Amino acid sequence: MKKNFQIKLLPMMKVLIFIVITTVVSMLMPATGQTLSPAISGIQYLNNDITIPVMLDQASDLYGIAVDIVYDPDIMEIIDMDNDTANGIQPAVYPGTIFGSASSNLIARLQDSNPGRLVIGFSLDGQIQGVQIISQNVATLRFRPLMVGKGRVNVENLRIIASTGTEIDSIAMGVSIEISDLPPNPPTVSGLDILNASPFGVSSLSNDVTISANCRISWFANDTDGTFQTDLYWSKEDLTNEQVEAALTQSSEGLTRINSLPISDNSLSQLPVHHSYDWNVISLFNITELFPSGLESPSAPIYIYATVRDMLSSPKAITGQIARSASRMILSLPPESDTSPLFAFENLSIGVVQASDQTAEFTFRCADDSAEPLNILFFYAERQDILRILPCRNPSAGAQIQGAIIPGIATDPAQTSVISAFWDISDIPDASYFILALIDDGKHLARKKWSDFPVRVSHGNDTNTAPSFEWLAPSMDQAVITDTSDPAISFRVRDDDGDKLKIELFRNSVTTEREGLIPIGISLEIQTSSSDTSWILQGMTLESEKIPPGRHYILARITQTELAVPSVGSWSIAPVIIRGFNLINGLSIGTPSEDTGNPGRMQASISFLTTMPAVAHIIYGLRGIPNITVSSLNIGQEHIITIDDLEPGQTYYFKVRAETNGKVDEMDNQGNLYTLSIPQLTPASAKWVKGRAANNFRGIVKAYLARGDNDHITISRPCMTLVNPSGDWMIDIGQAVSRDSRGTLMIPSESDTLRVEFMAGDGSNRFFRDISLSGINDASTPDNALTPAPLWADGQGVEISGTTLEISVPLVPGFNLVSAPIQTAVPLSASSILDSIGTEALAIYFFNSASGRYKSLFRLNDSFIGEDFSVNLAKGFFIRSNAYTNLRITGEKKNSPEYIPVVRGFNMLAVSFARDFPASSDTDLTAIDVLRQLGTDGQAVYAFRNGRYELVIRIGEDYAEENFYSPSGNFRITQGTGYFIKTSNNSTFLEE
Numbered sequence: 001m002k003k004n005f006q007i008k009l010l011p012m013m014k015v016l017i018f019i020v021i022t023t024v025v026s027m028l029m030p031a032t033g034q035t036l037s038p039a040i041s042g043i044q045y046l047n048n049d050i051t052i053p054v055m056l057d058q059a060s061d062l063y064g065i066a067v068d069i070v071y072d073p074d075i076m077e078i079i080d081m082d083n084d085t086a087n088g089i090q091p092a093v094y095p096g097t098i099f100g101s102a103s104s105n106l107i108a109r110l111q112d113s114n115p116g117r118l119v120i121g122f123s124l125d126g127q128i129q130g131v132q133i134i135s136q137n138v139a140t141l142r143f144r145p146l147m148v149g150k151g152r153v154n155v156e157n158l159r160i161i162a163s164t165g166t167e168i169d170s171i172a173m174g175v176s177i178e179i180s181d182l183p184p185n186p187p188t189v190s191g192l193d194i195l196n197a198s199p200f201g202v203s204s205l206s207n208d209v210t211i212s213a214n215c216r217i218s219w220f221a222n223d224t225d226g227t228f229q230t231d232l233y234w235s236k237e238d239l240t241n242e243q244v245e246a247a248l249t250q251s252s253e254g255l256t257r258i259n260s261l262p263i264s265d266n267s268l269s270q271l272p273v274h275h276s277y278d279w280n281v282i283s284l285f286n287i288t289e290l291f292p293s294g295l296e297s298p299s300a301p302i303y304i305y306a307t308v309r310d311m312l313s314s315p316k317a318i319t320g321q322i323a324r325s326a327s328r329m330i331l332s333l334p335p336e337s338d339t340s341p342l343f344a345f346e347n348l349s350i351g352v353v354q355a356s357d358q359t360a361e362f363t364f365r366c367a368d369d370s371a372e373p374l375n376i377l378f379f380y381a382e383r384q385d386i387l388r389i390l391p392c393r394n395p396s397a398g399a400q401i402q403g404a405i406i407p408g409i410a411t412d413p414a415q416t417s418v419i420s421a422f423w424d425i426s427d428i429p430d431a432s433y434f435i436l437a438l439i440d441d442g443k444h445l446a447r448k449k450w451s452d453f454p455v456r457v458s459h460g461n462d463t464n465t466a467p468s469f470e471w472l473a474p475s476m477d478q479a480v481i482t483d484t485s486d487p488a489i490s491f492r493v494r495d496d497d498g499d500k501l502k503i504e505l506f507r508n509s510v511t512t513e514r515e516g517l518i519p520i521g522i523s524l525e526i527q528t529s530s531s532d533t534s535w536i537l538q539g540m541t542l543e544s545e546k547i548p549p550g551r552h553y554i555l556a557r558i559t560q561t562e563l564a565v566p567s568v569g570s571w572s573i574a575p576v577i578i579r580g581f582n583l584i585n586g587l588s589i590g591t592p593s594e595d596t597g598n599p600g601r602m603q604a605s606i607s608f609l610t611t612m613p614a615v616a617h618i619i620y621g622l623r624g625i626p627n628i629t630v631s632s633l634n635i636g637q638e639h640i641i642t643i644d645d646l647e648p649g650q651t652y653y654f655k656v657r658a659e660t661n662g663k664v665d666e667m668d669n670q671g672n673l674y675t676l677s678i679p680q681l682t683p684a685s686a687k688w689v690k691g692r693a694a695n696n697f698r699g700i701v702k703a704y705l706a707r708g709d710n711d712h713i714t715i716s717r718p719c720m721t722l723v724n725p726s727g728d729w730m731i732d733i734g735q736a737v738s739r740d741s742r743g744t745l746m747i748p749s750e751s752d753t754l755r756v757e758f759m760a761g762d763g764s765n766r767f768f769r770d771i772s773l774s775g776i777n778d779a780s781t782p783d784n785a786l787t788p789a790p791l792w793a794d795g796q797g798v799e800i801s802g803t804t805l806e807i808s809v810p811l812v813p814g815f816n817l818v819s820a821p822i823q824t825a826v827p828l829s830a831s832s833i834l835d836s837i838g839t840e841a842l843a844i845y846f847f848n849s850a851s852g853r854y855k856s857l858f859r860l861n862d863s864f865i866g867e868d869f870s871v872n873l874a875k876g877f878f879i880r881s882n883a884y885t886n887l888r889i890t891g892e893k894k895n896s897p898e899y900i901p902v903v904r905g906f907n908m909l910a911v912s913f914a915r916d917f918p919a920s921s922d923t924d925l926t927a928i929d930v931l932r933q934l935g936t937d938g939q940a941v942y943a944f945r946n947g948r949y950e951l952v953i954r955i956g957e958d959y960a961e962e963n964f965y966s967p968s969g970n971f972r973i974t975q976g977t978g979y980f981i982k983t984s985n986n987s988t989f990l991e992e
Contacts, residue, residue: 096138704916
């Protein structure tokens with residue numbers, strides 16, 4: 001009996017595109033066919049594209065499908081999957097769930113002679129029975145809209161084939177669409193220029209700007225509908241914007257990046273916003289080719305370029321995402337006889353200066369070896385913290401206090417005249433503020449000088465009591481973390497004078513008002529009472545759609561509306577964290593290996609899990625520009641994507657994307673992208689290991705080569721594969737490389753052991769340690785693959801079920817600063833941890849960062865002294881032991897990094913996420929990486945090892961290696977260990 005089937009286009013929901021359902025058009029209408037209307041829920045933009053699933057509502061013995069998708073090429077175009085026009089258009093057609101995990105083939109191509117026609121063929125592989133389906137996705141198509149207008153997407157030449165070769169009757173359906181708006185606009189950049197003697201100089205009127213030490217690069221940029229970042233480059237070549245676009249995707253040395261970290265903007269401004277970046281060019285004087293006539297003469301011209309991108313595509317010249325500086329830079333060393341200027345505060349070096357109600361006066365002296373003008377700017381801050389300085393304003397002009405100061409010709413500022421500066425404090429809240437002077441002569445590094453004593457601001461209203469404000473959520477005790485729902489915040493406020501208060505809310509990624517502060521758009525009016533001075537509790541929700549994913553500290557600005565006094569500000573101690581649609585976890589970077597299909601090149605695999613079946617993509621490229629997309633072949637929860645044709649010795653940057661049911665999740669290391677370092681090519685001999693999983697387990701297998709003993713063990717990067725439908729798997733471990741940046745080849749030997757982890761998207765996992773490799777020398781072909789007994793189970797396959805692991809943290813006699821990188825089913829108490837270890841555990845100590853005090857519990861025979869308390873395993877804690885022993889805890893591993901809030905001062909914490917745990921406790925982070933992520937707020941990292949502290953401290957304000965100091969060297973951050981982190985302000989650390 002024949003049945004009639006229907007294939008239909010099912011677009012997904014989006015605000016900016018409207019669907020118009022027209023009369024059903026039957027392309028193949030059998031006499032007994034039944035007509036079904038397309039179940040259209042709308043079309044959705046997915047990162048600038050229109051995504052349209054092609055659906056088949058039912059079929060039995062389905063073996064293959066052939067179909068033409070016909071669309072209007074004037075209003076939309078199919079996406080090119082690899083962005084490489086030399087290979088022709090590789091249509092963005094992704095296989096659906098229709099054939100499940102069975103082996104299948106998908107072919108998609110465009111007809112060059114017939115624009116707007118996409119031919120798709122999708123079938124099972126081999127002589128097997130067809131599948132039976134009900135309402136399954138055949139494939140997903142991705143288009144890019146080109147213009148506003150009406151069009152149509154039709155299904156033509158539809159053939160559905162059974163396993164017998166018989167054609168099944170079918171009905172083809174199409175839909176009409178109307179594109180009412182184009183995709184989100186890319187960011188644009190303009191007005192790029194170099195400021196002489198920056199950061200405090202003015203733009204030169206000539207085409208060349210001479211720089212001796214510092215320069216400020218200035219530009220305008222904006223993105224009306226998303227967060228974007230700017231990258232700056234310099235070159236010896238005068239390139240067009242199109243040449244810059246091409247160079248960004250190549251490994252040539254024509255462009256050199258200036259900024260070490262992305263310069264981000266999430267203001268969503270409708271108009272171009274002024275940006276600037278201060279660059280110390282001293283290192284360029286070491287590049288001999290810039291000085292063909294020697295350092296005594298000016299350099300060859302240097303050209304500056306800026307690119308902007310919104311993480312969706314690489315910068316394009318045609319869309320205004322690349323700019324060239326209007327001026328050229330010329331480097332010139334000052335004469336050796338020319339010394340740096342000297343500066344000294346006068347009254348603020350003696351004691352506190354009490355300001356008047358409107359103005360504060362501070363005095364200073366400056367000296368130099370010539371009478372050439374100095375450019376001096378003044379800033380203020382409650383603490384001597386460069387990150388949180390704000391400009392001092394001039395009482396008369398309202399602009400920042402600055403000027404061309406003529407220094408006294410002397411070798412000591414005390415020999416020069418006193419100069420006064422006047423600061424407008426009319427809108428500055430009552431407090432004490434240190435003053436920072438920045439002095440620049442345009443020839444040397446700008447000098448910074450903090451005042452020894454502060455200016456005390458008091459507006460003389462002794463009868464007024466400032467309002468009190470306290471954050472309840474977010475706080476250190478109550479985190480505010482959300483995926484897609486609107487975050488709820490709360491606070492309390494009071495005013496003992498009964499004043500009317502206005503509360504305005506702002507957000508920023510750090511607790512500073514200097515730059516990046518964005519209004520949330522919420523304003524509250526609260527009338528307090530002098531007769532009732534109790535706290536007024538206030539709660540509200542923020543609209544997550546208007547706040548991009550990431551961390552956001554909230555500033556409450558409280559104004560007494562009926563009094564002429566400055567506003568009071570209060571920052572949340574912890575941030576609001578918006579994770580967005582959370583689909584991806586378990587990211588792991590595999591070992592690079594030789595690409596046999598491209599001689600002299602390398603390849604590498606990247607694996608991750610998704611919480612539901614999804615299409616997976618890796619977007620990668622050179623120079624921090626991800627511009628090439630590689631996609632998974634099937635929809636599923638376990639994904640391994642191999643990137644090939646990689647150049648040895650290069651560092652590639654990548655991000656991960658997954659799409660399901662019209663939703664998109666992307667992991668990009670908070671905009672910094674993940675790095676994939678490709679070592680130099682070293683030929684390796686294959687060494688195969690195979691195993692089998694029981695009970696239809698479908699998941700990822702990761703194998704790690706282990707070498708050495710527990711005191712000094714080397715763990716390789718993972719070699720990975722997917723378990724096939726029969727439960728078998730096979731991995732070549734002969735390509736294993738070390739985890740360090742060099743990626744040294746680790747040739748397997750019989751004295752090595754293997755660590756193997758099985759993991760699946762449903763959370764099930766199992767880990768095997770210390771697998772013998774006896775016989776590995778003979779496993780040079782798949783037919784001779786080594787079959788270790790624990791991984792083979794006599795051919796029956798190993799059982800893989802459950803989501804928990806047991807970890808063992810080694811303890812030594814004395815104090816141990818440890819952590820447990822898993823999540824237990826129930827919170828653990830201090831007494832339960834001591835009990836689990838046994839009588840060897842004498843005491844446990846936990847440092848409370850908010851109070852700055854320790855909590856402790858001591859063992860006394862069979863009882864404990866002290867008040868029991870809950871222990872946050874991810875925070876780190878001390879255990880005092882009288883013997884060598886272990887802390888064993890069972891729980892679920894963390895597959896995703898989390899934000900960890902830290903407060904000003906000392907914080908005890910641990911990194912409880914590592915991509916390759918439990919095979920390796922290495923987090924791929926160092927102490928300097930932690931301090932860099934915290935910015936200038938991060939002051940020091942302490943590790944307690946062998947009874948003493950090791951530390952790395954920040955000694956400069958930049959991210960360069962020389963701005964950090966460690967007596968015993970930079971150390972790696974590992975799981976199972978606790979650390980102390982000292983910060984100068986409340987901040988947040990992400991575990992990757």
